[in-house]
Amino acid sequence: MSKFWVVLMHTYLSKIKSKSFLITTGITVLLILGISNLQNVMELFIKDEPKQIAVIDQSGTFFEPFRQNAETLEPDLTINQSSANPETLEKQVMDGELDAYVVLSSDAQGLPKGTFHAESVMNAEFAYTLDQSLQQTKVAAGTEKLGVEPEQVAQLLAPVAMEKIALEENAKSAEELNQARGLVYVMLFVIYFSVITYASMIAMEVATEKASRIMEILISSISPIQQMFAKILGIALVSLTQLALMIGFGYLAVKDRMEEIDAMSGGIFGFSNTSPATIAYCIIFFLLGYFLYATLAAFLGSLVSRIEDVQQMITPMIFIVVAGFMIAMFNLGNPDNTFVTVTSYIPFFAPMIMFLRVGMLDVPFWEAGLSIVILLGTIFLLAYYGARVYKGGVLMYGNSSSLKDIKKAISMGKDN
Incomplete structure (x- = not known):
């Protein structure tokens, strides 16, 4: 088990100390601070x-x-x-x-x-x-x-809003729906960009080590599944570190203007009244989505021998992520249709689409629980077969940049 932690910490520390991590994090933080204070910056140039x-x-x-x-x-x-x-x-x-x-x-x-x-x-x-x-x-x-009389005209022109009352028991109020919509909107982007960025990073990390023949040394001292999950968790820590810095600086930049932002957005970005259950589901589906795609990316990365082939290998996975994101975004205003309900149980779409449903609707616990169980089962199957693919894939060299190499990698894994 100590070897697992050695690989995990090496992956984590090497990434957060890298120039690319420091530069991208620094630039992103500066952009967040600049955008959040854009009005003040613009006022400097206004006469x-x-x-x-x-x-x-x-x-x-x-x-x-x-x-x-x-x-x-x-x-x-x-x-x-x-x-x-x-x-x-x-x-x-x-x-x-x-x-x-x-x-x-x-x-x-x-x-x-x-x-x-x-x-x-x-x-x-x-x-x-x-x-x-x-x-x-x-x-x-x-x-x-x-x-x-002017007073009569003012009364006629005064805006009026129809009060909306939901008859269904435990249904969300209009204010709760607005806040849930804001949280869902933000988290869909976080899940989307995190999966694409950090899952690709895992695939690139595996391919880089394989290209340098370090794999031949690593697999002789640690089991493939330990090595794979050490890298997945190491990159997960990197992603959480980067997200924590971005969210932390973003909050510090806008904390004094939260009431103003809440008023300007019509309550969409006022998260103070968001239910604890919605926040809990947000964390659960974010983590499950990350581990689902990270596990998939790890063994896809093990199939390539050249870093240049990584993007080609993980392109189908990225298309799946984009499809799930687009389905969720296009149905943000209509989360209760049949298509959304069905796709929320498809494991590669569930992290985004089921979260859309639990955030916007009063979804029974068993439906959300069933989606979570399906996700966990899919992650377990990917881990099981991924470890076998990973074990053989890291020993494959030469031209291997298509999904048909998975069968070959499993066969090689059995022989070693």
Whole structure:
């Protein structure tokens, strides 16, 4: 057993000390910190001076309510009425003296309309504010012509949401569904990228050692199954270390803005009320998915003799991962259809799709338990046959880059 830990720790320490691990982790952490503080970074390059807007009011009545509405919506706007002709204002905009100018006029019904002029409409972020101001001005003018009180209009235009009540016992509320959807969305990406990145790393690790003929020494001192799982667990520790650093720095970067993020996302990323069962399932299916694909990647990596052939060998496995991810993502808003239910029991899809179901629906425990049992059974079978493939595969040299070599590897494993 001591040899198992030697291989495990060697795999773990060699990976976390490697330049690739340090560089990729460092760059990812910097990206997380940069993205989480993107608004602050962008504000450094935004001028603090108020936007200067000139308005030509051809109607003679709409300027004042338009100005009040605009400056209420965005206090950084400075709006002044101008009697200059459009050509003069256009020159001032092009010279940088003005940010934009607006021409207000009346339509056939006596309601306001306007045209916005700026050097570049694409870069004029405040144009949307002026649109809203013009709309409010039109509503005010229209209600005045119709003799309707502004308070009555405000009541009619106030947003209303239909309350949603689930009749099924123990069904999730709308708020719980929103939070579950956010957690499922995040974890689907974590499972997807972790499996692709770290399972490929295991296959590459095996192929690298095999290419250097280290395997011939290793298999004489430790059993194939111990060696295989030592590498799987070693890379698992590497992945958990990297994920912990990313999540830790990400949390530190946004912890002071969690309420703001929660409000902006409509409660999707407010995980405080997420049920413990959903979090437990999240951890269980993440670990089971990792070990399922890691075991598969280990013995696929043992079949190749050249590092260049690793990607070709594991490509079918990656297609399966992508298929499971796409099924889960496309059914994030419809997790209770028959297709999702059936695929949630297919072991190579279950880590993502069953987690989608338990996160979004009130799935009976026996259904989730059955999927977990199927996953565990599949991992055991992969470990059993994988060890036999691994034992023979590490002794195979030459051109071996197709799945038909599995039979040959099992045969060689029996003879040794």
